[in-house]
Amino acid sequence: MLFTVLSGLITSGLLIPFGKFFKSRWSVLLACLPILLFVYYFSYIPDISLGKTFNQEINWIPSLGVNLSFRLDGLSLLFSLLITGIGSLIVIYASAYLKGHQFLDRFFAYLLLFMSAMLGLVLSNNIILLFIFWELTSISSFFLIGFNNQQKESRKSALTALTITGIGGYFLLIGLLLIVYITGTASIDALFAQASFIQQHAYYPYIVGFVCLGAFTKSAQFPFHFWLPGAMKAPTPVSAYLHSATMVKAGIFVLARFTPILGNTELWSYTLLIAGGVTMVYAAIHSLFRTDLKGVLAYSTIAALGMLTFLLGLGTREALTAALVFIVAHALYKAALFLITGIIDHETGTRDLTLLSGLRKVLLPVFIAGTLAALSSAGLPLSIGFIGKDLIYEATLHGPQQLALYLTIIAVFTNVILVTVGFYAGIKPFLGPLPEAFQKVHLPYRAMWVPPLLLGILAFILGIFPHLLGGSLIQASLQVMDISTAPVNLKIWHGFNTVLLLSIGTLALGTIIYLVQKPTANKLAFIEKFNNLSPKHIFERMGALLLRFSDFYTNKIHNGYLRSYMLKIIIFAEVLIGYELLNSGPISIDFDKLSPISFYEGFNVLILIAAVLFTVSTRSRLSAVVGTSVIGYAICLIFVFYSAPDLAMTQFTIDTLTVVLFVLVLFRLPPFLNFANKLDKIRDGFVAISFGVILSIVALKVLQEPFETQVSDFYGQYAYSLAKGKNVVNVILVDFRGFDTMFEIVVLSIAALGVYSLLKLRLKSSEKE
Template identity: 70%
Template sequence: MLFTVLIGLITSSLIVPFGKFVKTKWGIILAFIPLLLFLYYLQYLPLINWDRSYVQHIDWIPSLGINFDFRLDGLSLLFSLLITGIGTCIFFYAKSYLKDDPYIDRFFGYLFMFMSAMLGLVLSDNIFLLFTFWELTSISSFFLIGFNNEKIESRKSALTALSVTGLGGFFLLAGLVLIGNIANTYSISELVSKAQLIQEHQLFPYILGLIILGAMTKSAQFPFHFWLPGAMKAPTPVSAYLHSATMVKAGIYLLARFYPILGNNTAWTYSLMIIGGITMLYGAFHSLFRTDMKGVLAYSTISALGILVFLLGLGTQDAIIAASVFIVVHALYKATLFLITGIIDHATHTRDLSVLQGLRKVLLPVAIAGFLAAISSAGVPLTFGFIGKDLIYEATLHSEKHLAIYLTVAAVITNILLVSAGFMAGIKPFFGKLPENLRK
């Protein structure tokens, strides 16, 4: 597992002296690296189950309890496949999308660094190793969001994202230090067996608050959501990779990973249900009032992240299954919608939904992809999205009896609003009469 993390970092460093190679047609070879990593992790799919995982231990600073401990289980495998699978599509797409950019070599260097940081984060079995990669994702995303650094908006958005996620990293580190000191271990696997000790400690409320704050900032939960719409100043491949499938789900991963340690109590349940519930309704509602395609997708992403936090707050087996499926569902349709947005932006030089229409006449394959992504986001039967939405409703209906109806109503309202957002971004630009200025 270590080599899968290092290969991206090594490739990123080699791009510095061999950047000219990336600018040639042979630069497409770089896209095969995440593909090979995807195939590597895919082979573990039939081998991983509830009782079986793979562990790699390498001494780093054993005197401080800090080691290169990696663990591949169901949760980390799910995220590893998303990181490398969606990453493969993004790398191929970016090679064409940025083919005329003089700094495309720099872009791929940042992208490889980010991919490795995300892999390291989800595979880490040591809390300080996890935190190291957590911060590396913030740093690499700073460079990616601010890639168009000649524009003041890009620089401002990058600084805002780094400031918010960096502040969250500070909270997270404080919480991790407290957990490690109480349990006298920094191994995540060992912390699970000491969950009762941690939850009965007088500092547990502070630990819970610090960990949740760290996750909230990374996964754009209300009121820390504002950095995500601003980050849409980044090139479209960045938005598709970081802000739909990977980085924004790092906070979701953190909550899921620490659920066996900190969860299964009312403080955890109600905190996440309230935070996630507010975020999912807020994001879905605000997505209706955006005319920029990226703006619509940004707020619908915030809402989807709220749904995931909401489900993790429920904490039932049905809710965990629903969250796992929805992580994949959302990554697939949202990355597709972002990539479609990039194609439209390249072809028309605008993302304004008030002027975009009739594009099916000139971008028919893209229109078909947009239609499929939109109906999946809407949960239309026979689509993967239908399974995801159905599992969400099943989780809310099987929650506590006195809350089931309210939670289900909130989920239904959110999904109705998200249906509208998906159709605005995936279908509206392709129907109607093609404007004269777009016929060329």
């Protein structure tokens, strides 16, 4: 399993030096990788359908409990097949859709990187490893969404998606770390056995909140949904792959994976039910008014994701079965509709529903694919979409008795609108008269229209033979999420019952709305009047406030003046240390234990004070340098008085060298420019004196503490035996604190290189301006 995850990463890396060979027709060969991966995982279906689970674990960072641990069960296999299967068709489609693009190799590198990240996410058996792949999907999707980086809107959409999913990732990490903290393990296998312990822990509500926030942002749940319509600025293959079958399903996968661990509680169920219910209704309504094909598909995708969250929140066996079937059904028909939208845009140059019609006359195979996908979306009998909608209604009708009616009404309402918008995307552009502007439209490369046609046909094959799906993948996936081992029996026909009536009614009402309600620019303008109340607008205003605060903070705190930085650092230190001193109680000093101050010590301190006063009062730079040198030499004498000749010699050497360097550099500079007013001088003097007083109190406080020699005894005892050195100070710096010293040297070396580069910098006159 590890190799399958790394294969995409390796191929992505190889496209950097060898990508030029795949900018021509050979780019279709890259589809071999996802096809081989699909075949590899497909071969596991017989074993997985029998309830087997395959594990692989490789030590990575055992000290942090992070291992390359992978688990292949029914749920991860279902998602792996969707990722690799639809990924194969997307690569084939993109090789024709983006043919001749100057950055085609870069596109495939990002796409394969994303595929590997998704595989790693669904296969992870370690929640920290899961989070690493979770973040990798966000980063790789950022590059895919912003692939057309010359367009401002694409860059903005990519940043918005990264921001929202990045914030969600932060909360998800907190939730996962809380789980590790209270259980002591990061293994998902081990967490299954500790589900009851986690649910009874005091941190359980916080874990649910953080995990759900993370999943909701990635799966575009209200109010975090707005990044998904914006992400439609990405090339169509990206939209088809990320926003129908993979990335947005990552949040759904996490909720499904953690259902056995965090589920079956009221907090979990109602959180998912409310979030999913609000999302599906809100997005379904919005999808009715969109005139851009991608906009229609984006909001209908959000509605479908809300439906999946809603079903996971319901949490019954019927609801989980419906969610799993709907994941497959939605991936098939929505990926097909996205690909068809890309073909229409590629051939006609527009995605405006108010302009498109009659394309069946010039794009017949595409029309067939669109019709099959739209009918599966609508839930026509003999399609997998029909079985999915039947299962949804069965789940809501058998839900909590007091809520069953309301849950069913919400589900019917959403599905009716999804029928309508499915017809908008898959059928409407092909019916009616063909406008003159589209007379010269021709059928594109087979690599573009064959993939959506295959997806549409597969939706009906699985609908006609549902046991191919139910008896293997759905059954195995359900065993991971539900303790019941009852067999899953998907049927085409359940007889005349309430569920069938609801399905027929949904199809009929959706068709009627499709025939009566047509999206127009006026209707879209009407709905956009309420944009000021939308979550997107609220988040944008919050972002604007954050920018204004950042601007204020930067100008006030990071204003570029060293004296300002020093002042703030010292004030902060004074407040922090002063607060601690106040809380630590009174100070009592036994002066009898202090050695008396000799005449030469007192005289040396007077010289030091005089040097300080001279340094801060002079207007000459050279005089200030001389004053600081006197201060340094006075401190050297203090070290000598208190038996620290090594420190005195070091101080003396550094001080002398510093004085020489300052004199060489500063003697040509003008006198000090005195910008500070009288109040600033008083403030600075007060801060400086306060800092000196606080440090004096700290020194006196230290004298109260009993003298401990454990550390010094350790170094003295082991300096020679462990490090073979007789100079204890050198041994501490080089051996016991070797890494610290090494990084200090690295920092100084980098600083030296920076200074040297500035000294050697030669700017042109235009650059200086």
